[in-house]
Amino acid sequence: MGKGFYISRSAGRVAFLLGAVAVLTIIALSIVYSQEKSKNAAANGGEGADVTSPPPTSTPTLMPSNDPWDQYRLPDTLRPEYYNVTLWPRLSMDQNGMFIFTGSSSVVFTCVKETDLILIHSNKLNLTTFDRHMARLTAVGPAAVPTVETTWLQTETQYLVVQLSGMLTVGQAYQLDTEFQGELADDLGGFYRSEYVEDGVEKVVATTQMQATDARKAFPCFDEPAMKAVFNITLIHEPGTVALSNSMDAETVNTTIEGTKVTVTTFEPTKRMSTYVLAFIVxxxxxxTAPEDSGNVLIRIWARRKAIEQGQGDYALEVTGRILKFYESYFNISYPLSKSDQIALPDFNAGAMENWGLVTYRETALLYDREISSxxxxxxxxxxxxHELAHMWFGNLVTLRWWNDLWLNEGFASYVEYLGANHAEPTWNIKDTIVLNDVHRVFSVDALASSHPxxxxxxxxxxxxxxxxLFDTISYSKGASVLRMLAEFLSEPVFIKGLSTYLNQFxxxxxxxxxxxxxxxxxxxxxxxxxxPHRVNDIMNRWILQMGFPVVTIDTRTGELSQKHFLLxxxxxxxxxxxFNYEWYVPITWKKAGVEQDPFWLLQKTDTHSPLTATGNEWVLANVNMTGYYRVNYDSDNWEHLLNQLNSDHQSIPVINRAQIVDDAFNLxxxxxxxxxxxxxxTVYLSQERExxxxxxxxxxxxxxxLMFDRSEVYGPMQTYxxxxxxxxxxxxxxxxxxxTKVPSNHNDQYNQINAIWLACKTGVESCQALxxxxxxxxxxxxxxxPIHPNLRTTVYCSAIAAGGAEEWEFGWEMxxxxxxxxxxxxxxxxxxxxxxPWLLNRYLDYxxxxxxxxxxxxxSTIVYxxxxxxxxxxxxNxxxxxxxxxxTQFSTGSFGFANLISGVTRRFSSKFELQQLQQFMKDNEKVGFGSGGLALExxxxxxxxxxxxxxxxxEPVLDWxxxxxx
Structure with missing residues (x-):
């Protein structure tokens, strides 16, 4: 999944550059479990079913028990083989004022261990009854089938429980049939609806977001990543609408069902895959579409008709082919599917989602207008x-067994996205920005005692x-950072070789x-x-099984080297x-007076005989290009040598390390x-810096x-400096x-132009404010x-609205x-x-x-802004x-978005009173809960x-300085 951004980094990029928002919507990259607006009406029963009221659901389990249905993990008794799923989303309100979908599902599974119990995930679905039960069981083949004794919904653990009269036979296949009705809610999770207006007409999209545990809201399924199966999807939809799913459509038929004219689209069977990357859209x-000569893969970019007519999908189409070809070469595996659909949705909580063959995006993450976009x-x-296309191999083709290893899935995609992007746009020098977007970003979180491995x-x-x-900055950005470090000390050819054999085998x-x-x-x-110095497993376990990272301290006078767990x-x-006692195996790269030296390892807490020595005015610089996931501190003499070098000839220090010196120093x-x-x-040398x-x-x-001083007397002198x-x-x-009147030709110069205008206007440069x-x-x-160039609009809009009043705000709102x-x-x-x-901000909060x-x-994200x-x-x-x-209730089940709400709103907090307010807020809302924001609150x-x-x-010392x- 994309960060949200990764906020994320990718999401909200302009806001990040302005330094106005620390949280990226990314973001990357997030997932939603928000509560539905209303309860579904009881199902009326499907064709051929007994029309009876569904049995009452169980009371949520309050105390743990040993019963399998009270455990959150599926037992290892059954293995799904394939599903036949038919869904009919209604894109108009019913007589109860609801949008609904109806459907049926048959799952064929093999009995792996003898059992008289079937547990299958089902959440917020009204299930039709067959002979008083919510499911029907048949055998595939000659085996005898035990009868269904009782069925019920275990709402706390989100199971449909099917208790049988006898045991299933090991090695035999069975089929479980269900029919159901669900709400096509606007909760951005499972099978949900997105609404938009085009040419004055309100339109509805039925779409999906399954990761991590919301496929069960669309149909009963074994909703765990290791429960891979083949999916045969059929969508019933209004004539004139388009139906999409992971695989190519095999047949489209116009017919009449229950007196309603419909189109029935049947899709080819999918590859064997996990439920969380399943997708279907009406x-x-x-x-x-990419030209036929672009390769064996059908590439299509989908969006609102107006957006496509205006060419907003053209850039995505252009780079998708390049990136797919790069990954085919990088992984040494052909793209596994026959098509690659990517679709921009008006309502989508995550930045994007890597559904296999049908990737979903926020509009801002897929659509680009050459005249309007920056x-x-x-x-x-x-x-x-x-990022999302990297998942087609790493995550979809080969999937981690359980969510505890999510970091490897998202961290890997967050690392190689720079490689794919660099291949598609080689003049942008985009590979280096991982240091800003991921390494520096996650350092601030991983340096807290409340971080996690x-x-x-x-x-x-x-x-x-x-x-x-787990869908947080640690999983995405730290994951990317340590994998980049691993690729660097192994070398790219060795890293790629191991990666390719891994993907091929699994x-x-x-x-x-x-x-x-x-x-x-x-x-x-x-x-x-x-x-x-050690096996890969031994080196990397120290980076992934303990939280945090080290600060490496170098005394260039004696060559003594030491490491310590860095805490803000x-x-x-x-x-x-x-x-591991918060010690790491640290790869040390370094330069002496601008000349690169042989790398070596710091393998213990202290090394008294390292080669990191200097004489006279020589300066030592460690962690070249910041490929290692650690901070660096020096003896006072070497700090002075580095500062002198920055002030006299800063270009002799690599540009990434100039960024590193500033970031390390402030955090140290x-x-x-x-x-x-x-x-x-x-920062003094920055008056000479142009990068x-x-x-x-x-x-x-x-x-x-x-953030710390804009409410104090320090602000004036600081602003002047x-x-x-x-x-x-x-x-x-x-x-x-x-x-x-012109746009800088260099990609990063365009970003730095924004920095110049933003900081100049913020610090009161009159010519900037007048501009x-x-x-x-x-x-x-x-x-x-x-008249404002797209690159500059965010900062210009902000500066002008800040300087203006209601008239400027109302104009901005209308636009x-x-x-x-x-x-x-x-x-x-x-x-x-x-x-x-303040009155405009209060009104905006209500909005x-x-x-x-x-x-x-x-x-x-608007509240955070x-x-x-x-x-x-x-x-x-307040x-x-x-x-x-x-x-x-409305937003808690997102990952990045909701967690960033808490961290974003409290980022300026720095007084005893604000600390007490936070602690009281935690106490006052214990019963309500914090959901995915619990860790963010800590x-x-x-x-x-x-x-x-x-x-x-x-x-005081900052004010004096x-x-x-x-x-």
Missing amino acids: CDFAHV NGNKERVLTVIS LSSREDEINMPKDITQ AYSNTVYTDLWDHLQQAVDSTPSLSL DPDSVVEKPSE ARAKIINITLALRT FMPWESAIDNLNYFF FKKLVIPLLSYFQKMTLNW TKGWFKQWMQDPANN FKNASIASEADKLRYALACTKQ TLDPTKIRKQDAT IARNVVGQTLAW FLRERWEYIF QAIASTTVNLKWLAEYK FISQTK
């Missing part, structure tokens, strides 16, 4: 497609809420993460030139034990390892200062663009002709409502949160709970507390504690 969409929008489309024990992850909490089946380590070790063993709050208590200072003024001194990555790293860290830093950068881009207000005023006078392109609507939705008028104004998928505004911080926090029960409390201590210690720099 819509009135159009598509564009450089950041284009990169988001590229990276999210690259990448891999959990299988028995620790059982309930759906346990699973959803195609269409399931694995655990150690299976990959075994294949990588085989590749190492067959490469005589490669020498590792050095006083925090790490309660999670580690069998937050952890009280180095002096805060040393960290601030790493995007160091500036982005600096802005990301300086944003922390804005940053203003002095950014003016040369602003002038540089003004000249490069011929007074803002943005002038552009926006010009647009208000002629709404049909927007948002009328925006026909999702990426443009997102820019305006973000900018509307920038107003300084987030009205899906006719703010789509449900965008509600939580408002909280990022210093004026909106308290308003958003709103969250007052409406928590309703917000939890981390918010930890972060607030860190901020509180940091402010108490550093406020800024004053000294601005005299």
Whole structure:
């Protein structure tokens, strides 16, 4: 699944560049289990069924028991072989004011161990009865069939329980039939509806989001990733609509059912696959198709008809073929399917979902308009497609056995998405930005005592809420970071070799993460030139089975090298034990005075004889290009040498390491390892810096200062200092663009131009503020002709709305409502949160709970945007507390989105009073719950504690330093 972004990184890219939002909707990448709007009416029975009322469901289990139906994991007694599923979604309301779907399902399974019990997942479905039971059992072949004794729904564990009168025979196949009705709700999970307006006509899409445990909301199924099967899907739909599923349509017939004219589309059998990557869609969409000579795979991009007519699917079509061919070469395995459909949905909670052969996306993650969309929008489309297509092999062809290894699935896709994107757009230098988007991003979470290891024990992850909490920054970004480190110290050819044999051996089946380590070790063993200090398994277990990462401290005067678990709050208590004692096997790469040296390993807590020594004015730089997942600290002399080098000739230090020096220094200072003024001194050279990555790293860290000080007396001198830093950068881009009339040709220069304008306007550079207000005023006078370049719109809109009043806000709101392109609507939705008028922000908060104004998928991120505004911080926090029960009911089952709501709204918290409020909030809502936001709330409390201590210690010296720099 894409981050949400990964927020995510990919999602909300422009907002990330502006430093205005720390949480990416990504994001990447998230999944939903939100409660349905209303209960389904009792099923009236299907054709040929007994028309009786369904038996009452059981009371949710409150206490654990040994009964199989009270366990959240399926027993290992049955193995599904194939399903025949027919679904008929109604795209119009019924007489009860509901959208419903009806369906039937037959699953053929083999008995693996003798049992008289069938447990199959079913959630929020009204099941039709056959002879008083909610399922019918028959044999496939000559075996005798025990009769169904009783059936019931176990709602807590989401099972249809079928108790038999006798035992099933091991090795025999049986068929279980069900018929059912469900609500086609707007909850963004399972089989749900998405609504939009086109040419004044309201239209409905029936679509799916199954990951992780919502296939059971569409039809009864064995809904675990290891329960792979073949699916035969048939969709009944309105004539004129399109039906899509994972495989190609085999037959389409127009007929009449129950007096209604319908179209019946039958699809070819799927490959053997997991339920969570199943998809089926009924819509009135159009598509564009790749030319026939583009390969053996049919590539289609689907979206609203207007979007396709306007060419918004063309870029996705262009890069999909390139990326698929790259992965075929990279994995040394042909794309496993005959077609690759990708579809943009108006309502979709995750960034994207890797359904095999039918990938679903938010519109902003798939559609690109060459006139309206920005450089950041284009990169988001590229990276999210690259992420999802990587899953076609890693995740879909070969699937992890259980969700405790989710990190490997999502971390791998989050790493190789950069490789696929780099192949598709080689001039963008996109591979390097993993340092900003993933490594630096996840460091801030993994440095908390409330972090968690990448891999959990299988028995620790059982309930759906346990699973959803795993879809976090650790799984995506830390997973990507440690896999990148692994690929670097193995070398790319060895990494690819092991990966290919792994995928080939386990195609269409399931694995655990150690299976990959075994294949990588085989590749190492067959490469005589490669020498590792330990086996791959032993090295990597230290990175995935314990949380956190080390800070490596280097004394260049003596060569002494040491490692220590890095914690932002050095006083925090790490309660999670580690069998490795929070020590890692650390690959050390380094340079001396600009010359790369031989790499080596730090294998214990301290090494007193490392080669990392320097004399005179020589400087040592460790973790070259930041390929290792660790921070670096130096002795005071070496820090001074590095600072002198930055100020005299910064280009002799690699650009990634210039970003690293800034990020390491600020975070080491937050952890009280180095002096805060040393960290601030790493920014002095920025007046000479023109590259995007160091500036982005600096802005990301300086944003922390804005959050901590924008309510205090430090803000004035701090703003003056940053203003002095950014003016040369602003002038540089003004000249490069011929007074803002041209677009920089370099991909990253386009991003840094945004940084220059954002920081200049934020720090009060009058020429910048006049520029943005002038552009926006010009647009208000002629709404049909927007003079603002798409790259600059987010920052210009925000700056102008912040400087204006109700008139500017109302204009922005009208443009948002009328925006026909999702990426443009997102820019305006973000900018509307920038107003300084409290009454407008309060009204905007109310809008987030009205899906006719703010789509449900965008509600939580909009609240976070408002909280990022210093004026909106308290308003958003009060709103969250007052409406928590309703917000939890509506949005709690998302992963990234909901967890980021809590962390985003509380990011500025830094006082004792705010800490107490957070703790009280946790107490007050124990009964309501926090769902997938539970861990985020713990981390918010930890972060607030860190901020509180940091402010108490550093406020005065930071104020003094800024004053000294601005005299």
